[in-house]
Amino acid sequence: MRLSRYFLPILKETPREAEIVSHRLMLRAGMIRQQGQGSFSWLPLGKRVLDKVCRIIREEQDRAGALEILMPTIQSAELWRESGRYDDYGKEMLRIKDRQERDMLYGPTNEEMVTDIFRSYVKSYKDLPLNLYHIQWKFRDEVRPRFGVMRSREFLMKDAYSFDLDYEGARAAYNRMFVSYLRTFTRMGLQAIPMRADTGPIGGDLSHEFIILAETGESQVFCHRDYLGLAVPGEDVDFANDDEIGGIVKTWTTPYAATDEMHDEKAWEGIPEEQQVSARGIEVGHIFHFGEKYSKPMGAKVAGPDGKEHFVSMGSYGIGPSRLIAAVIEAMHDENGIVWPESIAPFDVALINMKVGDEACDQLCERINSVLTKAGKDVLYDDTDQRAGGKFATADLIGLPWQVIVGPRGAAAGEVEIKNRRTGERVTVPTEQVLHQVSGGA
Ligand code: ATP
Ligand code: MG
Numbered sequence: 001m002r003l004s005r006y007f008l009p010i011l012k013e014t015p016r017e018a019e020i021v022s023h024r025l026m027l028r029a030g031m032i033r034q035q036g037q038g039s040f041s042w043l044p045l046g047k048r049v050l051d052k053v054c055r056i057i058r059e060e061q062d063r064a065g066a067l068e069i070l071m072p073t074i075q076s077a078e079l080w081r082e083s084g085r086y087d088d089y090g091k092e093m094l095r096i097k098d099r100q101e102r103d104m105l106y107g108p109t110n111e112e113m114v115t116d117i118f119r120s121y122v123k124s125y126k127d128l129p130l131n132l133y134h135i136q137w138k139f140r141d142e143v144r145p146r147f148g149v150m151r152s153r154e155f156l157m158k159d160a161y162s163f164d165l166d167y168e169g170a171r172a173a174y175n176r177m178f179v180s181y182l183r184t185f186t187r188m189g190l191q192a193i194p195m196r197a198d199t200g201p202i203g204g205d206l207s208h209e210f211i212i213l214a215e216t217g218e219s220q221v222f223c224h225r226d227y228l229g230l231a232v233p234g235e236d237v238d239f240a241n242d243d244e245i246g247g248i249v250k251t252w253t254t255p256y257a258a259t260d261e262m263h264d265e266k267a268w269e270g271i272p273e274e275q276q277v278s279a280r281g282i283e284v285g286h287i288f289h290f291g292e293k294y295s296k297p298m299g300a301k302v303a304g305p306d307g308k309e310h311f312v313s314m315g316s317y318g319i320g321p322s323r324l325i326a327a328v329i330e331a332m333h334d335e336n337g338i339v340w341p342e343s344i345a346p347f348d349v350a351l352i353n354m355k356v357g358d359e360a361c362d363q364l365c366e367r368i369n370s371v372l373t374k375a376g377k378d379v380l381y382d383d384t385d386q387r388a389g390g391k392f393a394t395a396d397l398i399g400l401p402w403q404v405i406v407g408p409r410g411a412a413a414g415e416v417e418i419k420n421r422r423t424g425e426r427v428t429v430p431t432e433q434v435l436h437q438v439s440g441g442a
Contacts, residue, residue, distance in 0.1 A: 001347065003382045007044050009033075010394055020216045022329035023148030025338050029398045038145025038153030045398060046325075048346035048378075050156070053321045054135055056187050056343060057158050064180035064239050066131040066160050071113050073137055077103035079112040082298050092140045106139040111294050111316060114161040118312070119300040125165045128302065128312070129173050133160030135321065147216070150282070150326040160317040163295075165304055170289055170313035172242045174206050175249045177287050177317040179233055181210050182252065184319065185284065186232040188328055189341030192284060193227045195257040199288065206289035206315070209259060214330040217280035222263055224255035225275045259283075282327045289315040338399030339422050347380040348372075349402045349438050350395040354388045360411035368404060368416070368434050375435050396421065402438040 009030040017034075018024040026032045031046030042050055058068065074096070080086035086103075094106040107113070114132055122130065135158045145153050162173035178194065185192035194208040211221050230252060238244050256267055259281065268276065295301065295311040304310045325344075332339045342348065349372055353365045365381060372379045380400060382391050388407075395403050403419040410416050410428070418437050419426045429437050 001378075001380050003380060004384050006380070008394075008398070009043065010397065018148065020147050020150070020326075020330070021333055022150065022216075022326040025329055025333060025397070026148055026326065029338060032149060034148075038142060038151070040149055040152060040154075040322075045346045049325055049340075049344055050321060052344040052346075053188065053324055054156075054158070057135065057184055057319055057321060060180045060184040060187070061133050061158070061160060063183075063235075064131075064176045065129075066133045066162075066177075066180075068134060069117075069132050070134045071107075071110050071117075071136060073107055073139070075105050075107045075110075075113055077105055079116055079298075080105065083112050083115075083294050084297060085112065092142065094139045094141055107136075108138055108140045109157075109316075109318075110134070110136075110159055111161065111314075112298065115294045115298045115300050115314070118163055119295075119298060122163070122300075122312075123302055125302050125304050125310070129162065129164050129169055131160055131162040131173060131177075133158060133317070148326060149322040151218070152322065155320055156322045158319040158321060162315045162317070163300070163312045164314075165302065165310055165312065167291070167313055170291070170315055171206065172245070174287060174289050174315050175242070175245045176239050177315070178208065178249050178252070179237060179239070179245050181285050181287065181317075181319070182232045182248075183235075183237070185210060185212075187343050188324065189343065190284070190324075190328060190331060191228065193221075193223055193257055193281075194252055195221060195223065195259050195281075196253075196262045197259065197286065197288065198261055202288075202290050202293065204289065206287075208253075208287055209283045210285035210287075210319075211257075211259065211281035212284055212327045212331060213277070213279045214282050214327065215280055216330055217282040219281050219283065220260040220263075221258070221279055221281035222260075222268055223257035223277050223279075224271055225277050226255040227257060228277070282323070282330065284324045284327050285317075285319040287315065287317040289313075333399070336393070337397035340399045340401060342401045345378075345401050346398070347378040347400050349377055349379045349404055350398070350400040351379050351381040352388075352391050352395060352403055352405045353381070353383055354391070354405065354407040356383055356385055358408050358411070361406050361408055364411045364416070364431060365406050368406070368431065371435055372404075372438065375439075377435075377438065404434055404438065 011028045015027045032040045096104040164170040192210040197207040197209045199207045292311045301309045405417040
């Protein structure tokens with residue numbers, strides 16, 4: 001992609017309304033634009049990151065056996081009356097009327113709708129387990145939308161819903177999502193800690209919030225230092241093996257970890273002080289088991305092996321991709337801008353032509369652009385006539401993992417400079433080695 005033909009509205013000034021670093025950097029880097037209270041457009045650079053984040057989420061949901069669907073954003077109030085939530089949900093729900101004066105709503109979540117899909121088709125335990133997910137916009141009329149996409153009113157959510165014959169099956173489904181979440185966040189370079197969350201009237205211990213430690217987090221959290229060293233399961237983890245998956249969940253739920261609502265001072269005091277981590281955290285995902293809460297009132301049941309009808313046991317599993325991007329930036333930035341992990345960077349390489357119009361520089365840049373692109377790298381080629389200083393500042397701000405810098409002297413010698421955005425390390429290499437170098441080669 002040529003920067004001269006791209007749409008990257010970089011802001012020179014620090015936007016005053018932005019209170020936290022991720023919000024500031026997303027606005028400055030031209031990733032998002034605020035359209036209204038708690039509502040944002042995703043500009044090209046931001047959209048690329050959002051897509052990459054969603055791709056990782058999809059891959060890990062699919063790996064764990066969930067199936068992607070897509071449900072509408074606008075829902076009928078009728079379904080929500082069946083579960084009783086139309087009245088219970090409160091002011092966070094945006095209620096709408098259509099031209100026939102029918103009550104509609106913009107979905108804040110989809111339990112009712114997915115239960116309706118399920119009950120229309122699935123009649124036998126033989127079709128279980130089933131887990132359906134979608135990635136769709138939600139609207140919640142938050143009391144205090146703030147921090148940009150971290151807490152907005154319209155936001156993207158991946159929400160999955162599992163259906164099982166009984167509690168045992170539902171717990172296995174829960175565990176699969178638990179492990180899938182560990183992998184998902186790790187692939188984005190994040191260390192997410194699963195913390196016990198309130199199960200309210202449902203009871204039991206199957207509710208966890210996945211928390212990223214960050215100074216600007218909205219919740220106070222407490223955990224054992226052991227979490228910082230726990231290994232995350234690799235790609236070869238076998239989601240068909242309930243014992244293996246259950247074992248991983250056990251390892252990840254044994255050390256102490258709780259948000260302040262669930263905090264237990266007694267248990268906390270039992271942990272040696274040097275092992276205690278008390279910090280601020282950002283909730284990027286939440287999984288919970290709620291049994292028959294919707295299947296019973298909505299009549300979602302299947303015939304069991306005993307020939308009797310059973311209300312299915314359900315759980316739901318959310319991740320906020322838009323909030324997640326802000327959380328990644330909170331965790332990974334420096335004074336010059338964003339520092340993307342390679343897996344979700346909007347482009348892999350910033351190719352910087354220091355002297356546009358100089359034949360040797362132009363030609364070399366074209367060649368490098370074509371070699372890298374052919375090798376599957378996403379390249380943002382800065383072919384604009386900005387000064388070199390401005391180009392470096394932009395490249396640092398938007399945080400692409402690699403900068404390939406082409407100047408007249410190097411071009412004459414057949415060399416380019418390569419900077420690693422994260423470490424700041426610079427090396428000069430012969431042009432033939434650019435691909436090798438930006439592929440992490442030593
Ligand atoms: P919070 O406690 O932060 O208000 P929640 O518990 O209401 O969130 P869930 O219903 O568990 O959120 O939603 C699943 C995920 O969706 C959350 O873990 C979060 O990543 C994301 N999310 C929820 N609300 C918002 C929001 N207002 N803006 C951006 N992302 C959100
Ligand atoms: Mg939650």
